[in-house]
Amino acid sequence: MHHFQFQNPTKIIFGAGQISNLSSNIPQGSKVLMLYGGGSIKHNGIYEQVKKSLSAYEFLEFGGIEPNPRYETLLKAIEYIRKENVDFLLAVGGGSVIDGTKFIAAATYYQGDAWDLCNGAKAIKAMPFGTILTLPATGSEMNCGAVISRESSHEKLVFSSPLVYPTFSILDPTVTLSLPPRQRANGVVDAFIHVTEQYLTYPVDAAVQDRFAEGLLLTLIENGKIYVNEPENMEAASNIVWASTLALNGLIAVGVPEDWGTHMIGHELTALTGLDHARTLATVWPRLQMALKESKKEKLLQFAARVWNITEKTEADPNLRISQAIANTDQFFQSLGVKTHLSDYGLALGLGEQIAERFSKRGVLNLGEKGEITPNLACQIVNQSY
C-alpha cells in the first residue's frame, strides 16, 4: 500500500436519545448558531430536543439551507454570524446542512472572495462546530469535505480543509424514523458508491482497507432494503447510519488509489438538472464501471467474489463475473426504489456533451485513478446512462 497520514478528531456520540448529551459537548458560555434546512426538524421533534438541550446557552437560528447548499444562502449566514458575534455552530440536518456549515465555518474568517475556497484556496481558521445528523448518507458528519453549489454559475464544487472536521457528531438512529423512503434509499446508494470510489480501482496489496470496504458494502446490501421498507427496524437503521459514516471518514481511503469519477460526473448532472445526488450516481455508476472494466479488472473480480459471491466456481468467464457483479449492484439500487437510467427521470438527451464541455472549460481532463476519464469518455458514459 502507499504511504499515508490519517487523523480524524471528530467525536462520535452514537445511539437513541443521545441528543440529550448535546450541552456537555459545547463549551460553556458559547454563543451558538443552530443551522438547519427546510424545517423538517420542526415536525419530527428534533428541533424541540435541541432547543431544550441548549437552554443554558445564548443561541440563534439560521434555517433554509437547501439540499445541495447554495453559496448565495451561505453568504447570508456568514453575514449574520459576523454581525451577531457567534462563536460556535451547530449543524442539525443531513449532508447538505453539514457541508454548508463547514463552508460557513471557514469562510467566516476568510479574507477575500469566499468562493475561492471551492477553487483550491486554503482556509486559515474555522469556527468550531458540532453536528446532529438527521439523514445518513454523505458521511459529512465525520470528515472534512463539503460540496457547495453556486446558483449564479450552475457550479457544484468541493471544498475541504483539515480545519473543518466537526468537533462532535451526534448519530441517533431514531431520527431516521420520520424519513421518507426516497431519502432513505438515496442515503444507502450514496454511501455504497462512496465506498466503491475508494475501492474499485487497482490493487495495491492493502488488505485491511479492502476488507473494510467490502464489509461496509455487505452491510449496506444486507441492511439496505430492510432500512428502506421497515422504518421501525432500529437494528437496520443503526447499521446503515454507522456504515454510511465510516464509508467516508477517510479510513478506507488510506494508502489506496481513488476514483471519484462517478461523483464528479454526478455533481455536474445535479448542477444541470437538479436530480437528487444519489440518483445521478446510480445512473452513472454502472456505465462508468463497464466503460473501465478492463482497467479495473482485478478489483472488479474481487468485488464480484467477496461482495456478490460470484466466483470461478459459479462462472468460469471473468468478463461475465464482472458484468454480473455490476448488474447485481444495478439491481440492488433498483430494489431500493432508485432507478438507474437518466431516461427514467425524463431527462432530455445532450447532457453528456454539456458535461464534457464544462469539464474541458474547467480543465477537468483526467478523472479516475489512472486519469483515463477524459471529457470525451465522460460524455460517452453519461450518454450510455440514458
Next chain:
Amino acid sequence: MHHFQFQNPTKIIFGAGQISNLSSNIPQGSKVLMLYGGGSIKHNGIYEQVKKSLSAYEFLEFGGIEPNPRYETLLKAIEYIRKENVDFLLAVGGGSVIDGTKFIAAATYYQGDAWDLCNGAKAIKAMPFGTILTLPATGSEMNCGAVISRESSHEKLVFSSPLVYPTFSILDPTVTLSLPPRQRANGVVDAFIHVTEQYLTYPVDAAVQDRFAEGLLLTLIENGKIYVNEPENMEAASNIVWASTLALNGLIAVGVPEDWGTHMIGHELTALTGLDHARTLATVWPRLQMALKESKKEKLLQFAARVWNITEKTEADPNLRISQAIANTDQFFQSLGVKTHLSDYGLALGLGEQIAERFSKRGVLNLGEKGEITPNLACQIVNQSY
C-alpha cells in the same frame, strides 16, 4: 448495537522512510525525552534516524524500559523528567515502551502514589508524546491504554486515560526487517487475540463491527505466515502493521460487548512465570473458547463460517464447526511458531490455582462478557492449557 462514544485523535504517519517527518510533528522549542527499551534501536539504524530528525531540539534519552514495563523503572524516568523539565516525550519501541511512556506521561503530573493510576485513580493531566513503533503487536500506538508490571508485588495491571492517546505515531513497516521471528509471531498472535476479545462474545446486530473484526482476522491469517517467514516482504509487513494498529484502536469495540478474559488470565501467567505475553494468550485462548462454547455459540459459528469458511455445507454439526474453528486457530498460532500449551514451555503445574487465588484476592470474580469466568473457571481453563 449498544450506544457508544468514539474519538481517537492520534495522527498516524504510515510508510517506509516516514521517520524523516518526525520533527514537523513535535512543537518547536520542546525539550524532548526519547524513551526506549533494551537498545535494539541502536543496532538497526532507528536510533540514528531519530537523532538526525531531532537535531533542532534539545533532547535527552532514557533507555532500559523492559518488556512488560516495570513500575520501578518508570518511576526513575519520572524523576528524571521532573528534574530536567522535559515537556515532550518520544517513545521509540514496541508496546512496552509505548505503554511505559503513557504511564510516565500521566504519572509525572499525578499527586500521590502513582501506582493508584493502575488501580482506577483518574489522571488529571498528561505530557504530550509521540511514538515511533518498532514492533507491531499491541496496538498501543493508537489507543489510550497501557499495561504496567510492578516487580515488588508481581502485579501486572491496566492503566488507561483519554489523556494518553499519542499525539502522533509513525508506523514505518521497514522497521520490522530486523525483528526476530519470535517477536514477529508474537505480534501476530497478540493482534489476532485482541480482535477476538472484541468479537467472540454474543451478537448485538453490529454488522460493521463484525465485518471489520473478521476483516482484520482474515488479514492476519493471510499475511501472518508470510510476515514471519519472509522478512523482506513489505506488503505482508505493511498489512500486519496496519491490522495490528486497528485491532486495538477502539473502532471494532464500539457498541459491542467485550471479553478480555484471555488477556486477564494471560497477564497473570506473565506476572507469575515471565512467559511472553502473546504465548500466554496462545495457550489460554483455545481452552477459554472451548470452556465457553455454549455461551459464545452464535459468534463462534459466525467466526467458523466467515473466518475459516466452515459452514453448514462443510459440516452439519454446529458443535463440530465450533471445535474445528478453534482447532484451526490453534493450528494457525502453531504455524507461526507459537506453541499453544503451557507444558510446551516447561511450566510446572499449579498455575491455575495460583491465578484463581490472586483473582479472588483482588476481587476479580466475574470476567468475560457475561461475567461467567469465576476464579474457579479461570483455574480450570489454565489447568486445561497444560
